[in-house]
């Protein structure tokens with residue numbers, strides 16, 4: 001990734017931070033975005049290598065198209081190019097569907113579904129206008145095609161992101177050579193998602209029981225996969241979703 005530029009939305013915590021760290025280690029200039037400046041600065045300290053100028057932080061909200069467009073402009077003026085976009089920013093909470101408020105539904109749809117479109121639209125247009133190309137990686141979840149009981153807002157939004165992944169892979173792949181892929185992580189340690197899953201000891205035990213490999217994934221494993229998908233080694237991969245969940249979603253009748 002030497003000399004390349006990668007934008008990671010929601011890059012100040014969880015998987016986003018670990019992916020950003022991996023890309024920095026691989027020589028990329030990395031932009032991390034988020035809503036909170038302090039958290040972004042702390043993440044920058046943590047992931048920067050010897051050259052702090054390798055990491056740019058941008059305070060923005062993926063729910064705003066104008067923020068996505070500013071993200072592209074600030075990246076261009078700092079680094080002069082964009083090679084990859086990782087749509088990692090997400091919002092989620094556990095709520096029974098019948099109790100979910102209209103605003104709770106809208107908030108998660110706005111962050112996950114609309115945010116992914118706004119950022120992809122802004123970066124895609126940058127590539128198209130500059131006659132260059134790059135690749136997009138979307139973070140989904142196995143409940144994008146399976147059931148997401150307790151997280152109907154996130155499941156519906158991730159299903160939309162998966163559809164967007166495949167649609168843009170065809171539309172932008174054929175016209176512009178832009179690749180669009182996705183990763184569907186299972187339960188991953190040191191992430192906001194795991195914190196939510198492990199709110200109680202019983203919930204933690206249930207989750208571990210549901211994974212055939214009987215362990216959580218690590219954010220480093222996600223980062224390694226993300227690096228591979230963005231790299232030239234995966235240059236023929238387009239419209240694919242790669243699951244990294246220890247076999248969890250296949251475990252329909254846990255034993």
Ligand code: HXC
Pocket residue numbers: 090091092093094095101102103104105107108141151154192193194196197
């Ligand atoms: C019920 C809730 C709620 C909860 C928020 N809401 N949390 N309803 N149970 N636990 C409702 C609020 O009451 C409000 O509706 C609406 O959602 C918006 O809430 P705000 O707090 O105003 O929104 P905001 O400040 O924008 O925060 C967004 C957020 C927050 C999604 C609620 O959690 C967030 O920013 N999260 C970002 C990080 C994150 O979630 N990462 C995990 C991703 S893991 P009303 O009607 O009251 O106005 C993942 C996969 C893992 O995606 C899967 C594991 C389950």
